[in-house]
Amino acid sequence: MKILFVASECAPFIKTGGLADVIGAVPKALAPLGVAARVMLPAYPALGDLVAQGQSVWETAELQGGPARLIACQAEGIDLLLLDAPHLFDRPGNIYLGADGQDWPDNAQRFGALSYVAAEVARQGVEGWIPDIVHAHDWQAGLVPAYLHQHPGPTPPCVLTIHNIAFQGLFDPSLMTALGLSSALYTPDGMEYFGRIGFLKAGIAYASKITTVSPTYARELMLPEFGMGLEGLLRARASDLFGILNGIDLEVWNPEDDDALVAPYNARTLKRKAANRAEVMKRFGLNEDGAGPLFCVVSRLTTQKGLDLLLQALPVLVARGARLAVLGSGDKALEDGFVAAAQAHSGSVGVIIGYDEPLSHLIQGGSDAILIPSRFEPCGLTQLYGLRYGTIPVVARTGGLADTVIDANEAALTTKCATGVQFAPVTTAAMEQAILRTCDLFDQPAIWAGMMRRAMRHPVGWDVSAQAYKDIYRGLTSVQPPQD
Numbered sequence: 001m002k003i004l005f006v007a008s009e010c011a012p013f014i015k016t017g018g019l020a021d022v023i024g025a026v027p028k029a030l031a032p033l034g035v036a037a038r039v040m041l042p043a044y045p046a047l048g049d050l051v052a053q054g055q056s057v058w059e060t061a062e063l064q065g066g067p068a069r070l071i072a073c074q075a076e077g078i079d080l081l082l083l084d085a086p087h088l089f090d091r092p093g094n095i096y097l098g099a100d101g102q103d104w105p106d107n108a109q110r111f112g113a114l115s116y117v118a119a120e121v122a123r124q125g126v127e128g129w130i131p132d133i134v135h136a137h138d139w140q141a142g143l144v145p146a147y148l149h150q151h152p153g154p155t156p157p158c159v160l161t162i163h164n165i166a167f168q169g170l171f172d173p174s175l176m177t178a179l180g181l182s183s184a185l186y187t188p189d190g191m192e193y194f195g196r197i198g199f200l201k202a203g204i205a206y207a208s209k210i211t212t213v214s215p216t217y218a219r220e221l222m223l224p225e226f227g228m229g230l231e232g233l234l235r236a237r238a239s240d241l242f243g244i245l246n247g248i249d250l251e252v253w254n255p256e257d258d259d260a261l262v263a264p265y266n267a268r269t270l271k272r273k274a275a276n277r278a279e280v281m282k283r284f285g286l287n288e289d290g291a292g293p294l295f296c297v298v299s300r301l302t303t304q305k306g307l308d309l310l311l312q313a314l315p316v317l318v319a320r321g322a323r324l325a326v327l328g329s330g331d332k333a334l335e336d337g338f339v340a341a342a343q344a345h346s347g348s349v350g351v352i353i354g355y356d357e358p359l360s361h362l363i364q365g366g367s368d369a370i371l372i373p374s375r376f377e378p379c380g381l382t383q384l385y386g387l388r389y390g391t392i393p394v395v396a397r398t399g400g401l402a403d404t405v406i407d408a409n410e411a412a413l414t415t416k417c418a419t420g421v422q423f424a425p426v427t428t429a430a431m432e433q434a435i436l437r438t439c440d441l442f443d444q445p446a447i448w449a450g451m452m453r454r455a456m457r458h459p460v461g462w463d464v465s466a467q468a469y470k471d472i473y474r475g476l477t478s479v480q481p482p483q484d
């Protein structure tokens, strides 16, 4: 079976968040199941070397104001199709934002072009390669099903995965013509979202099947608190909506073989974690003496992640003798808040503002617990890395966090199945209680060590979920078109 993945990020080539990790891992997990996925991505500057090494397999003189080519290449075990359109993608800095921190003004054209070319490849193929299914990810690929829907002839089925409904790709309706979209699609049941074009809404309206990245988020999405205005449409499509839990790449995230760690370890050599812990303390300027746990955060600093609550809970954490290392970047107010907290609680709170992939591995390897107080979390990957590295996740009970962490309540402790701490509601008070509960557990070495070992055994790979994607693909390809 041949699948065309369409996405705006793919690790290790270009990454701003968990989407990239997922796109980089799923094709590798599908391959042994007989599913060959090719990943179409924009050729950002970071992919320049790959473009130079690859082969042009398609070209056009005009795509949203300039020429474009598709470059086929293979890298890191992934089959790539890179959309080389310098006027759209060859620009410095963030892939979504200009230097002023605002969205690039032509994001509709940039990702509309990606979706348009993907739909063309889906219909006509490149060099004889025609996919059986197109799998579009998030709003950046949301127009793929719309382009296929408006085409009069037969087209392959399309799966849409919602990684985060907070990002919808909303634009002015006057762009419909420039994007080559029929005005017939601009309806409340179609791609109109309160007077704007919704790229993600188009995907939800016209995809054959819709998936999201955890079973709990699939249910939450149909509620007004989480659906962000799309809950009605999602309820209408409930029978086509599936929650498939994300996994992680067990080779990239492997505490036994991770170059970013000072001392690699496994569940039998947990004592070696101490050397990584000491290194994290040093890098973050934390006091090495003290009995409490070392908490960490590795995150985008945005409202979604609930880290404003952590700022408020910090006095409780510090008073209990715990320490905190924060690696993150994002909203200025949160960045400033954590920098000020590190000054106010010098030696107990350490902060590095920025994005640093190797450091994120070291932090997972060296911390005792990872804090994830998200207001909503479609899946979340850092709690899965935490489990794999024996770094106990302390999480808000929402979305994929609820589905992956087993709370250390009495029943779970008695039956020896706890792997972390959950709290709800997402308030400062509940978070403070969770921090104190974690410190109490940490003070009981036998219980804590048991939780660490169980966390490390918890299955966090892609096996089960890759099979679930394959089942969806198979369901779609085995449907016979109606006979006239």
Ligand code: ADP
Binding pocket: 016, 017, 018, 019, 021, 298, 299, 300, 327, 328, 329, 354, 355, 356, 357, 360, 379, 380, 381, 382, 383
């Ligand atoms: P989201 O995609 O909403 O940001 P996820 O938990 O799914 O959340 O994925 C976040 C990914 O980005 C993880 O791989 C995490 O390690 C990584 N990450 C987030 N912030 C940073 C940072 N400042 N430095 C390095 N990696 C980071």
Ligand code: GLC
Binding pocket: 017, 018, 019, 022, 163, 164, 213, 246, 377, 378, 379, 380, 381, 400
């Ligand atoms: C999004 C979500 C995150 C999820 C990731 C990968 O960025 O915020 O929860 O893990 O996509 O699916």
